[in-house]
Amino acid sequence: MSAYEPVIGVEIHVQLSTRTKMFCGCELSFGDPPNTHTCPVCLAHPGVLPVVNEEAVRRALLIGVALGCEVAPRSIFHRKNYFYPDLPKAYQISQFDIPICGRGEFIAIRDDGSEIRVGITRAHLEEDAAKLTHAGGRRVGAAGSVVDFNRGGTPLVEIVTEPDLRSASDAAVFLRQLRQTLLFLGVSDCSMEEGSMRADANVSIRPVGADQFGTKTELKNMNSFRFLERGIDAEIARQTAILGSGGQVTQETVHFEPETGAITSLRSKEESHDYRYFPEPDLVPLAPDPSWVAELRAGLPELPLPLRRRMVDEMGLTTEDAEVLTDSPALVAYFMEVAAAVDPKAAANWIRGELRAQLREAGQDPWESTVTPARMAALVGLVESGAVSVPAAKEVLAEVISSGTEPADVVEAKGLGQISDEDELAAIVAEIVAANPVQAQQLRDGKDKVIGFFVGKAMAQTGGRADPQAVQRLVRAAVLGQ
Numbered sequence: 001m002s003a004y005e006p007v008i009g010v011e012i013h014v015q016l017s018t019r020t021k022m023f024c025g026c027e028l029s030f031g032d033p034p035n036t037h038t039c040p041v042c043l044a045h046p047g048v049l050p051v052v053n054e055e056a057v058r059r060a061l062l063i064g065v066a067l068g069c070e071v072a073p074r075s076i077f078h079r080k081n082y083f084y085p086d087l088p089k090a091y092q093i094s095q096f097d098i099p100i101c102g103r104g105e106f107i108a109i110r111d112d113g114s115e116i117r118v119g120i121t122r123a124h125l126e127e128d129a130a131k132l133t134h135a136g137g138r139r140v141g142a143a144g145s146v147v148d149f150n151r152g153g154t155p156l157v158e159i160v161t162e163p164d165l166r167s168a169s170d171a172a173v174f175l176r177q178l179r180q181t182l183l184f185l186g187v188s189d190c191s192m193e194e195g196s197m198r199a200d201a202n203v204s205i206r207p208v209g210a211d212q213f214g215t216k217t218e219l220k221n222m223n224s225f226r227f228l229e230r231g232i233d234a235e236i237a238r239q240t241a242i243l244g245s246g247g248q249v250t251q252e253t254v255h256f257e258p259e260t261g262a263i264t265s266l267r268s269k270e271e272s273h274d275y276r277y278f279p280e281p282d283l284v285p286l287a288p289d290p291s292w293v294a295e296l297r298a299g300l301p302e303l304p305l306p307l308r309r310r311m312v313d314e315m316g317l318t319t320e321d322a323e324v325l326t327d328s329p330a331l332v333a334y335f336m337e338v339a340a341a342v343d344p345k346a347a348a349n350w351i352r353g354e355l356r357a358q359l360r361e362a363g364q365d366p367w368e369s370t371v372t373p374a375r376m377a378a379l380v381g382l383v384e385s386g387a388v389s390v391p392a393a394k395e396v397l398a399e400v401i402s403s404g405t406e407p408a409d410v411v412e413a414k415g416l417g418q419i420s421d422e423d424e425l426a427a428i429v430a431e432i433v434a435a436n437p438v439q440a441q442q443l444r445d446g447k448d449k450v451i452g453f454f455v456g457k458a459m460a461q462t463g464g465r466a467d468p469q470a471v472q473r474l475v476r477a478a479v480l481g482q
C-alpha cells in the first residue's frame with residue numbers, strides 16, 4: 001500500500017455535433033479539405049460580430065440537465081486572451097465566472113457494482129481553436145506547421161469535475177460512462193480518436209489521511225481511455241517518487257508518451273488570471289427561458305445509469321452485461337428488441353458473445369447487419385426450446401450473417417436440428433465409449449473432466465447436432481451406470 005492517496009479531477013472537452021459553428025454559419029466538417037469551412041467571423045476579420053448558435057445552447061443545457069447541474073438563469077461569455085496561431089482573434093470566446101451550467105453530480109458504477117460519485121463543478125460553452133499540424137508530428141523541432149481553420153469555432157462544452165476521483169481506474173470508468181451518457185443525449189459523437197472528446201486530468205497526491213490537497217499537475221489531452229488510465233498511473237508514480245525522496249511537485253502541464261510510458265513537462269501551468277478574462281462585449285447574456293429548460297428535462301432519454309440498474313434488477317443481467325450493452329443507444333435499442341421476445345439473459349449472452357465475435361470479422365455492428373433483432377430472437381428461441389444445440393446455433397448464425405436467411409430455414413436446409421431422439425444419441429454414445437476404453441476408465445476412476453472428451457467426440461460425430469447435456473447424461477449412464 002502506498003503512503004499517498006491520489007486526488008484526481010478531470011476536464012472534458014466535448015465538440016457538439018451541431019450543423020454549424022458556435023458563432024457563425026459555417027458548417028462543421030471532419031475530414032474535408034483544409035480551410036474550406038471558414039468565413040470572416042471565424043477568421044476574425046475586423047468589424048465582424050459573433051451570433052450564438054441556439055442549437056449549441058440547447059445541447060449545453062441538455063448536458064447540464066442530465067448531469068443534475070444548476071442552470072444559470074443568466075450566464076455570460078468571456079474572452080480568454082492568449083496568442084497562438086490556432087486562434088486568429090488572439091482570444092477564445094468562453095465562459096468564466098458565470099457558466100451556463102453550475103454544480104451537479106454524476107454517478108458511475110464500477111464492475112463490482114459500487115458507486116463512484118463525482119461532483120460536477122461546471123459545464124460551460126466555448127469555441128474550439130483551429131487545428132495545427134506540425135510537419136514531423138512534433139511541436140518542438142518541426143520543420144514547419146500548418147493551420148486548418150475548419151475546426152476553429154466549433155461549439156464545445158467543457159465539463160469540469162471536482163477532485164473526487166481517487167484512482168486512475170476510477171477516472172477511466174467515470175469517463176467511459178460519462179461518454180455513454182453524452183452519446184445517449186445525442187449531443188456529440190464523442191470520438192476520442194478523432195478528437196471530438198478530449199480529456200485532461202488534474203493529478204495530485206497527499207499523505208493518506210491528510211485533508212489538504214497536494215500540488216497538482218495537469219495531464220494534457222489523452223486520446224483514449226487506456227492512455228488516460230496509464231498516464232494518470234504514470235503521473236501518480238512520478239509524484240510519489242518525488243515526494244518519497246523529499247522533493248516537491250511543481251505545478252505544471254505534463255504530457256504522457258504512450259510509446260515509452262514516460263511523463264514529460266510541457267510548460268509551467270498558467271493561472272486563470274494570466275488569461276486576462278473579460279466579459280465579451282459583442283454578446284448579450286444567455287438567459288434560457290425556464291420553460292425551455294423544464295421541457296428539456298422532461299424530454300431526457302433513459303440514461304445509461306438508470307438503464308443499467310434496470311437491466312440488472314429487472315432483467316437478470318450481470319453488471320458487466322449491462323455495461324457492454326449500454327455502449328451505444330443503437331446497441332441498447334437492438335438488445336431491447338431481442339430481449340422483448342426471449343429470455344433477456346440469453347439474449348444478452350448471445351449478443352455480447354457470439355454475435356459480436358462473428359460480426360467483428362465482418363467489421364459490422366449488430367444493428368447494421370443482416371441479423372435483425374427478429375432473427376436474433378428467433379435463433380435464441382431455437383436454442384432455448386432445444387430445437388438446435390449451441391454449436392449448431394453458432395453455425396446457423398454464421399449463415400444468417402452471410403446470406404440473410406431466416407434461422408429456421410437455415411436449420412432446415414442444413415439439417416442442423418438437434419438430435420432429440422434419446423435412442424439415437426444413446427447408440428452414438430455407446431459406440432464412442434466402446435472405442436475409447438482408456439477415457440472410460442479415467443471416468444470410472446473419478447476424473448470427471450474427461451466427460452468433456454466424450455461430449456467433443458459426440459459433437460464431432462453428429463456435426464454439432466447432439467444436445468451436450470443429454471450426451472453427458474448418457475455417457476454417465478453408459479460408463480458409470482448412473
Ligand SMILES: [Zn+2]
Binds near residue numbers: 040041
Ligand atoms: Zn465561419
